[in-house]
Amino acid sequence: MNVLVLFGAILFILMTIIGGKKGAKSFIALFFNFGVLIFILFFMTNPDFNPIIITVIACALISCINLFFINDINSKTKTAFLSTIITTVVLLLMIIVVTDKAMIQGFGEEEIEELGVFSLFIGVDFVKIAASVIIVSTIGAIADAAMAISSPMQEMFTHHPSISRKDLFAFGISIGKDILGTSTNTLFFAFFGSYLALLIWFKDLSYYFGEIINSKIFSSEMITIFFAGIGVTLVIPITAWISAYFFVKTRDKTIKG
Structure with missing residues (x-):
């Protein structure tokens, strides 16, 4: 087999x-x-399509699959989905600017030998491609963090329906603090494990620390990790606020009805 x-x-x-x-x-x-x-x-790879728009659509589809398909359509998945999309859009705006300024798009000099026989004039915007790669690399962690906060907040609200919006928001933030450290460390070690061979290669080639830090391959991956950490951090207050607002508003509407 x-x-x-x-x-x-x-x-x-x-x-x-x-x-x-x-x-x-x-x-x-x-x-x-x-x-x-x-x-x-x-x-x-089609020059007629904008990679950023395609990426936003793909992120929405991935979020729908990971949230609605697995956990069904309910209040906690709706708030987690909305929080994920808002965080992704905010992060995407930052990523486009940083990718352009940091010049991490395209290929590094370590990859030139393998790509030397190919033409690089393929008619696509490598800045947008690089931004798309980073956001796709972070969407899973962002959706996971959003769900990890929204779900216990719903449980808290179910068992304590009279809880205030402020206390419910504070509870969501406390949950976020608990998962923040483990989530960021998971992202870091995922990078380190995936690119361990690259780091060994740098060592064998006697790269100085400054050369490693300024390497396009290394820099692009580290920036991806940083943005994933930023995304996980941003989604915590966003999810906590949206969930607290949505749950309490639904309760107040039910009481008035």
Whole structure:
């Protein structure tokens, strides 16, 4: 049996046993997300389409899959989805500016040898492509953090329906503080593990610390990690405020009705 099929089957069985119906949906969502990424690749290389717009649409689709498909359409997934989209748009505006100013778009000198036989005049905006890559790399962490805050806030509101908006917001912030450190560290170690071979290569080539920091490959990945951390940080107050506002407003409307 192909090793990919074997590990896929093991993952599906474990997710189904432990997560039940939601676990099975989560496994299926992996393939839906993969389809969205293929969608991005198909349009991203077409000069007639704006990569930024395509990325925003893709992020909305990924958020819908990860939130609504897995956890159904309810108040906590709605607030998490809205928070994710708002955070993504705000982050995207920052990413476009930083990508242009930092000059991290395109390819680094370490990749020139492999790309030397190809033409780089393909008619696409590499600044927008780089911005799209960064935002796609962060959308999963942002949606995960939004859901991790919205869900316990709904539980708190369910068990304490008379809680004030201010106290509910403070509760959401306290949850965000708990997950902030672990989320940012997860992003950092994911980068370190993925690019360990690159760091070893830098060592073998006797790169100085300054050369490593200024390397386009290293800089672009570190900027991605920083933006992912910024996104996770921003989504905490945004989700806490939107959830507190939505839950309390729904309660007040029900009482008045």
